Amino acid sequence: MFEYLITNYNYMVVVFLMMMGLWAMIAKKNLVKKCIGLVIFQTGIILFYISMGAKNNSTIPIIDPKYGEAAINYANPLTQILMLTAIVVGVATLGVGLMLVQRIYKEYGSINEDRILEKFK
Amino acid sequence: MIWQFDILLLTLVVVCGFVSLWIKDLMGAVIVFGAYSFLMCLVWTGMGAVDVAFTEAAVGAGVSTIFFIATVFHTSRTIRYNKWDLSTKFFSSIICILMGFFLMVAIGDFPAWGDALSPVNNNVAKYYLENSMEETKVPNVVTSVLADYRAFDTMFETGVVFVASLVIFTLLLQSDGRKKLMKSAFQKVSFLNVSESLIIRKACGLMVPFMQLFALYVVVHGHYSPGGGFQGGVILGASLILLSMAYDIKKVFARFHMKFMIKSLAVGVLIFAGIGLICLILGGNFLDYSALSKLFPSMGSIKSRYNAMLWVEVGVALTVMSGMFAIYTSLSSNGKFEEGL
Incomplete structure (x- = not known):
């Protein structure tokens, strides 16, 4: 049981973070809180990729003659670059989302979902 | 990868994320969220992803926190409560718990954490x-x-x-x-x-x-x-x-x-x-x-x-x-x- 917990703890955290983000996106009424939920969901997915590429007893993926040339001694670079670009793109798209929040506030005077729906009618 | 260190940090990350969603003051939530990103940056370093950690430290803890603060500054800082609306929260909780349960069941099929011989790494x-x-x-x-x-x-x-x-x-x-x-x-x-x-x-x-x-x-x-x-x-x-x-x-x-x-x-x-x-x-x-x-x-x-x-x-x-x-x-x-x- 303890063994299972250690070898799968990262996936449990991934599921937990993703569900937390999803819940916030559906249930929270405040638009900024929804954006925070979105980013938490995103970090859950990033954690999934990075922890898949982690290796026991390995070092960072910068080739050094001291650690030899075998691939087993270095962490996986491929999952890392996919997520590195995803973080930067994530902040750019988060900017678009926050811009929409500001625009909605300008138009309706509130960032509460229920109030916006009231004014919509 | 040191699993004791990583497990501690991952637990802290979950706590920080929960607090930033739970807190009532939006400015406070955003600052806690900055701390969340910074802890995430430590997690990446622990797993050997230094480039990702560097990006997360600059982007997640730095720039995206500023974007959030700018938005809170130009909209409203407090959360207004209407009547207690249980149906949405109840409905979304059921969806998330069900989906989380199925994902948790699927966990057993994944390669173990830190397995160097898994297909991803090979x-x-x-x-x-x-x-x-x-x-x-x-x-x-x-x-x-x-x-x-x-x-x-x-x-x-x-x-x-x-x-x-x-x-x-x-x-x-x-x-x-x-x-x-x-x-x-x-x-x-x-x-x-x-x-x-x-x-x-x-x-x-x-x-x-x-x-x-x-x-x-x-x-x-x-x-x-x-x-x-x-x-x-x-x-x-x-x-x-x-x-x-x-x-x-x-x-x-x-x-x-x-x-x-x-x-x-x-x-x-x-x-x-x-x-x-x-x-x-x-x-x-x-x-x-x-x-x-x-x-x-x-x-x-x-x-x-x-x-x-x-x-x-x-x-x-x-x-x-x-x-x-x-x-x-x-x-x-x-x-x-x-x-x-």
Whole structure:
């Protein structure tokens, strides 16, 4: 049981973070809180990729003659670059989302979902 | 990877995320969320992903927190409560618990955490690790995969940053005020109503040159150490953001013209795609840098790949720097480009 917990703890955290983000996106009424939920969901997915590429007893993926040339001694670079670009793109798209929040506030005077729906009618 | 350390940090991350969703004050929630990002950065370092940690420290803990603060500053800080609406919360909780349960059941089928022999670590990733040094002479494999083997991905990711900044720039700008804005942003302004605090102004003035020097080092030294175009670009953008927080946006625009900013946003993507196109013209594949050795016969194919990667990183840094600053100026001034935070 303890063994299972250690070898799968990262996936449990991934599921937990993703569900937390999803819940916030559906249930929270405040638009900024929804954006925070979105980013938490995103970090859950990033954690999934990075922890898949982690290796026991390995070092960072910068080739050094001291650690030899075998691939087993270095962490996986491929999952890392996919997520590195995803973080930067994530902040750019988060900017678009926050811009929409500001625009909605300008138009309706509130960032509460229920109030916006009231004014919509 | 040390599992005790990682488990502790992951637990803290979950706690921080929960608190930032639970807290009532939006400004407090945003600050806790910054702490969440910083803990995430420690988690990446623990798992050997130093480049990702660097990006997360610059982007997640730094710039995205500022974006959130700018939005809270221009909207409302408190959460207003209407009548207690249970149905949505109940419904969404059931969906999330069910979905989480099924995902938890599926966990058993995944490879164990830190398994070096899992399929993820053994096909293409193994090839990159074993051949990057021979084929490109770049020790940092993340950089060589980012800018060479998977350059096509990176090019479009840079394109997304470009498009996102353009979207923000145009949508927040009211169409009637555009002419006025163009006039007001480019005229000489007197710096009378700058930030009140003398200490902050002087300290930022001292810090910014060192930040920019460090950012240039990060861009150029990305072949040998963690870093590269994305990280360096974000730090360069952050230095401009710091300057515009200490003074105001107009002062930064007087040095770093708005027209120049939009141009460098486009030029970065152009450098990246242009290098790819030159490779195509010289008879190679798109973004196959070894074709560049026909243009510079003295370099040879390995050396030309090495050098082309540097130029690609410079292009990425230009786009990301201008993109971050463009997003900040639009968000923090609510589309007016005058004062900022």
